Each structure stands twice: as C-alpha cells, then as structure tokens.
Amino acid sequence: MKIIVIGSGIVGASAAYHLVKNNTEVIMIDKDHHGAATSAGAGIVCPWISSVDDDDWYRIAKGGAQYYPELISQLKNDNEENVGYKKVGAICLGANSEELERIEKEVGTKQIDAPELGDIERLSTEKARQLFPPLKEGREAVFVSGAARVDGRLLRDAMKRAAQKHGAKLLNGEVALIHEGDKITGVKINDEKIYADTVLITAGAWSPELLAPIGIELKVEPQRGQIAHINLPNTDTSNWPVVLPGSSHYMLAFDDSRVVAGATRETGTGFNYRTTVGGVNEVITEALNVAPGLAEGTIQEVRIGFRPMGPDILPILGRLDCLKGIVLATGLGASGLTMGPYVGKLAASILKDEEVGLDLVAYNPNRAIK
Numbered sequence: 130m131k132i133i134v135i136g137s138g139i140v141g142a143s144a145a146y147h148l149v150k151n152n153t154e155v156i157m158i159d160k161d162h163h164g165a166a167t168s169a170g171a172g173i174v175c176p177w178i179s180s181v182d183d184d185d186w187y188r189i190a191k192g193g194a195q196y197y198p199e200l201i202s203q204l205k206n207d208n209e210e211n212v213g214y215k216k217v218g219a220i221c222l223g224a225n226s227e228e229l230e231r232i233e234k235e236v237g238t239k240q241i242d243a244p245e246l247g248d249i250e251r252l253s254t255e256k257a258r259q260l261f262p263p264l265k266e267g268r269e270a271v272f273v274s275g276a277a278r279v280d281g282r283l284l285r286d287a288m289k290r291a292a293q294k295h296g297a298k299l300l301n302g303e304v305a306l307i308h309e310g311d312k313i314t315g316v317k318i319n320d321e322k323i324y325a326d327t328v329l330i331t332a333g334a335w336s337p338e339l340l341a342p343i344g345i346e347l348k349v350e351p352q353r354g355q356i357a358h359i360n361l362p363n364t365d366t367s368n369w370p371v372v373l374p375g376s377s378h379y380m381l382a383f384d385d386s387r388v389v390a391g392a393t394r395e396t397g398t399g400f401n402y403r404t405t406v407g408g409v410n411e412v413i414t415e416a417l418n419v420a421p422g423l424a425e426g427t428i429q430e431v432r433i434g435f436r437p438m439g440p441d442i443l444p445i446l447g448r449l450d451c452l453k454g455i456v457l458a459t460g461l462g463a464s465g466l467t468m469g470p471y472v473g474k475l476a477a478s479i480l481k482d483e484e485v486g487l488d489l490v491a492y493n494p495n496r497a498i499k
C-alpha cells in the first residue's frame with residue numbers, strides 16, 4: 130500500500146511514522162508554510178482541566194494525553210529522545226477557594242477513568258510560588274501532577290526523522306490533488322505527478338485550499354495565535370509547571386531558561402502572518418497580571434501560528450462519502466499538540482482499515498464539507 134501524506138505538522142508526522150512502521154510505503158510532503166501551527170503551539174498537554182465541555186472532545190483529548198508516554202518510548206527505540214516532553218504538572222489558579230474546590234472535585238472525578246492525570250494537590254500560595262517563582266503572591270492553586278508540556282517542533286521533527294529511518298520519503302513543496310472521476314489518485318508537486326492508493330490530508334489550516342479546486346468546501350479556518358517566548362537568564366526553568374490561570378491565557382516553561390506566555394485567539398485574520406502591537410500587549414499584560422516576576426525577562430521571540438479551526442470543537446477525521454482515495458485528519462484547533470500524535474495514529478489505522486478502538490462517529494469529516 131502506498132500513501133501520500135500532505136502536510137507534516139504534528140498530525141501528518143505522526144500518521145507517517147505509524148504508517149511506515151506498519152509496512153506501508155509513505156511519501157510525506159510539506160510546504161513549510163509560515164505560521165504552521167505545530168511550530169508555534171505552546172505545548173500544554175492537560176485535557177483534564179479545560180473550559181471545553183464536550184464528551185467527544187474529552188474522549189479524544191484524553192486519549193491523546195494517555196498515548197504520549199507510549200509514543201515517547203517508541204521514539205526512544207528509534208534513537209529519538211530530544212522531543213521536549215516532560216510531565217511537569219500544572220498549577221491551576223482559581224479566583225477564590227470555592228472555585229478551587231470545584232476544580233479539585235471535577236478533576237478528582239476524572240481521575241477514576243484517567244489515572245494518568247496523577248495526583249491532585251491543593252497548594253498554598255507559598256508552595257505555588259516555589260514551583261513557579263514569578264507568580265504573584267496571594268493566590269492558592271490546585272496542582273495536577275500528570276500534566277505535561279511538549280516542544281511541538283522537536284516532537285514533529287523527531288517523528289519525521291524516525292519515519293524516514295523506517296523508509297518514508299520526505300519531499301518539500303506545495304502540492305495539488307489529482308482528481309479522476311470520483312477519486313483522488315495522487316498529487317502534483319513541482320510539475321511531477323505521484324500516484325498512490327490513498328492521500329492523507331493533514332495540511333492544518335491550509336486543508337481547504339487542497340479541496341477547493343475540486344468544488345468541495347471544507348469548513349476549516351485559520352485562527353491566529355501570537356505567543357511570547359521570554360528568556361530568564363541564569364534561571365533553571367526545566368521543572369517549572371504549566372500555569373493555568375483560568376482564562377484562555379497560560380504559561381509554561383522549557384529547559385533553556387525559557388517561559389512561554391500565550392496566546393491570542395484571533396478569528397478572521399486569514400493567513401496574516403504578523404506580530405501585532407495589540408497581540409503582544411495582550412499576552413504580556415495577561416502574563417504579568419499573573420506572574421509579575423517575569424517583568425525582567427527578555428522577550429526572545431513572538432511566534433505566530435494558525436490553528437486549524439473546524440466547524441465545531443471536534444477534529445475532522447476519516448473518509449469522505451463523496452470522494453474516494455482520500456482521508457482527512459485536521460481541525461484540531463487549540464488542542465492539536467495534545468491530541469495530534471494520537472489522531473495521527475488513528476488516521477494511520479483508518480488508512481489501513483484497522484480497528485481503531487475508539488468510536489469515531491463524532492469526528493466524521495462529512496459534517497465539515499459543503
């Protein structure tokens with residue numbers, strides 16, 4: 130079986146990796162667009178604390194978090210250990226003690242089916258500041274030890290390299306689909322035609338552009354996110370937890386004295402790849418409100434990414450009724466680093482007509498086309 134994977138962000142890289150390890154000929158193609166979401170994503174993996182209240186979302190996001198340790202160990206067997214994944218825990222700040230009690234209770238209920246979320250602990254303001262020193266004084270928190278952070282760029286590149294080690298081919302360039310009758314038979318890239326049994330579309334926010342020439346409107350839109358990377362010289366941030374202040378903003382840290390403060394959620398920007406004054410102001414103001422100790426840090430970089438937002442909160446995953454030879458895996462929105470590796474694995478199973486072990490009805494891609 131020969132599969133072409135269009136787009137090697139977190140979803141495409143994972144699908145390619147799982148396919149090639151399952152005796153499949155794989156060609157990955159990527160254009161390296163500015164604003165690929167995986168290159169900008171913060172990297173929080175903590176589906177148990179979320180403002181999203183949807184069982185189908187939770188099921189696949191929970192599966193995503195649960196799958197990480199297994200994936201990391203598979204990659205280790207392929208000598209790919211530099212992926213920036215670590216279970217550092219998450220500090221969840223509440224407005225008052227009633228809210229913290231509610232969070233504790235909600236996460237406690239989820240713990241029964243998701244023991245991987247680890248321990249739940251109420252933290253005094255002093256303890257919270259020991260774990261994340263820039264935090265403002267006076268806020269108690271709930272700590273969830275199983276939350277993790279991942280460097281999307283490192284993980285994606287590790288999966289791409291591992292896929293190549295197993296025999297996948299990687300091509301650079303922009304592709305268009307070859308459409309014959311009611312079937313996609315391959316792709317055109319740089320004036321060359323490549324045929325395959327099935328084409329997997331994991332092109333993130335750009336996925337609609339591939340289907341539009343065939344007259345299919347895919348309801349996926351880019352949502353711009355601006356996110357600041359702050360350097361704290363001579364500070365060991367490697368074990369700092371994720372901070373969830375209860376809004377759409379958050380902070381997390383990586384090994385290289387770096388705190389990431391995110392992010393804007395800008396709908397209607399199209400692919401306008403720009404750092405805006407308002408965007409930077411928003412993320413920095415929100416971060417300093419919660420963690421004034423970051424004020425002396427250096428703004429190292431502001432990353433911009435386009436989240437692939439589908440018609441609802443759920444991923445778009447599976448085959449289309451109106452077109453053969455194609456599988457879609459996109460629309461992961463704001464949770465793609467959490468569920469992306471798992472969704473890639475599921476897409477690989479769909480392509481191989483294997484049992485996936487999860488009810489996929491809610492993610493049916495036919496709901497997202499016109």
Ligand code: FAD
Pocket residue numbers: 135136137138139140141158159160161162164165166167168169170171172173174281302303304305331332333334335336339353354355356391392393433434435436437458459460461462463464465466467468469
């Ligand atoms: P992408 O990473 O965008 O990859 C698509 C790829 O397809 C690109 O490389 C592009 O160049 C390529 N492509 C497109 N069209 C073509 C074509 N015609 N030919 C060839 N190649 C093509 N998720 C979390 O779980 N936790 C977080 O903390 C988190 N934080 C985020 C913060 C920000 C600021 C942003 C922007 C996103 C965040 N996300 C987070 C969401 C997550 O990053 C995305 O959902 C995920 O990365 C989407 O991955 P993808 O593979 O679908 O798309």
